[in-house]
Amino acid sequence: MNLLRKAVRSIQRRAVKVVLPNPRPGHGEYSMIYDTLNTYGRPSDYLIDLALRAAQEAWRTELPDLSRRVDADSNDFTRIWPGEHYRLLAALVKLLQPKRVVEIGTLHGLSALALKKFLPNAGKIDTFDVVPWDSLSDTSLRPEDFEDDRLGQQIGDLSDTAVFELHRSLFQQTELLFVDGPKDGIFERKLLQQLETVDFHKPLLLVMDDIRFWNMLAIWQDIARPKLDLTSFGHWSGTGLVEWHSGTNSEKRKH
Numbered sequence: 001m002n003l004l005r006k007a008v009r010s011i012q013r014r015a016v017k018v019v020l021p022n023p024r025p026g027h028g029e030y031s032m033i034y035d036t037l038n039t040y041g042r043p044s045d046y047l048i049d050l051a052l053r054a055a056q057e058a059w060r061t062e063l064p065d066l067s068r069r070v071d072a073d074s075n076d077f078t079r080i081w082p083g084e085h086y087r088l089l090a091a092l093v094k095l096l097q098p099k100r101v102v103e104i105g106t107l108h109g110l111s112a113l114a115l116k117k118f119l120p121n122a123g124k125i126d127t128f129d130v131v132p133w134d135s136l137s138d139t140s141l142r143p144e145d146f147e148d149d150r151l152g153q154q155i156g157d158l159s160d161t162a163v164f165e166l167h168r169s170l171f172q173q174t175e176l177l178f179v180d181g182p183k184d185g186i187f188e189r190k191l192l193q194q195l196e197t198v199d200f201h202k203p204l205l206l207v208m209d210d211i212r213f214w215n216m217l218a219i220w221q222d223i224a225r226p227k228l229d230l231t232s233f234g235h236w237s238g239t240g241l242v243e244w245h246s247g248t249n250s251e252k253r254k255h
């Protein structure tokens with residue numbers, strides 16, 4: 001089934017490139033833009049205020065220690081803002097001072113390091129991936145990043161109910177959740193369904209990456225909680241903020 005779905009997607013992708021060739025040079029992704037009618041979950045005053053302050057803070061924040069972790073022959077995306085999310089993530093932690101942060105999608109560790117930069121002393125980040133960080137030859141992480149126990153990596157696929165159950169108590173404590181996993185159109189939907197079942201002990205800010213990817217458009221639309229598309233001050237492929245603690249998805253509201 002998965003193979004069939006992948007084959008259909010691959011044919012669709014090839015076909016769309018022929019019908020709608022990229023109109024400008026550069027790496028682009030297919031997406032759609034929508035009017036504000038039939039859109040679930042409008043931004044709350046809380047999110048608008050937080051986003052304005054986070055953008056201001058990201059503008060002022062530089063991450064030279066992250067830049068130093070990037071190979072000289074690679075692009076340093078951690079310096080780019082707006083357009084990349086590293087400075088915005090660091091700014092959100094600076095403002096919210098969350099004690100528990102969860103990230104999904106470690107890859108080279110640069111977003112984990114951005115999240116760690118302004119973490120309070122008593123804070124902790126758990127970054128999830130299906131691939132151990134030290135199995136990647138081009139990782140930006142170092143063993144010493146984990147020594148103070150404020151950063152840890154968990155290996156597991158949280159769309160699997162059994163894996164999610166193992167970490168339920170961690171999610172209950174989480175105040176900031178950054179979701180930057182596979183964006184395969186399945187994982188994120190399942191994860192959001194799992195989050196619906198969590199009794200969060202503190203208010204949760206959910207930050208979702210790549211919300212403008214074709215695969216993510218419907219998933220983002222279906223979140224009926226207060227939410228804000230902050231792409232212009234985040235990642236070019238889409239950055240979304242959700243005030244998870246306000247409302248539930250059973251209260252779908254149209255505006």
Ligand SMILES: C[S@@+](CC[C@H](N)C(=O)[O-])C[C@H]1O[C@@H](n2cnc3c(N)ncnc32)[C@H](O)[C@@H]1O
Pocket residue numbers: 104105106107108109110111112128129130131156157158159180181182187
């Ligand atoms: C876009 S990368 C993350 C980039 C990183 N957050 C950053 O901003 O630098 C996506 C990561 O998601 C991981 N991934 C894929 N499927 C996953 C899953 N089911 N659970 C957790 N991570 C997953 C991939 O291995 C990859 O490292």
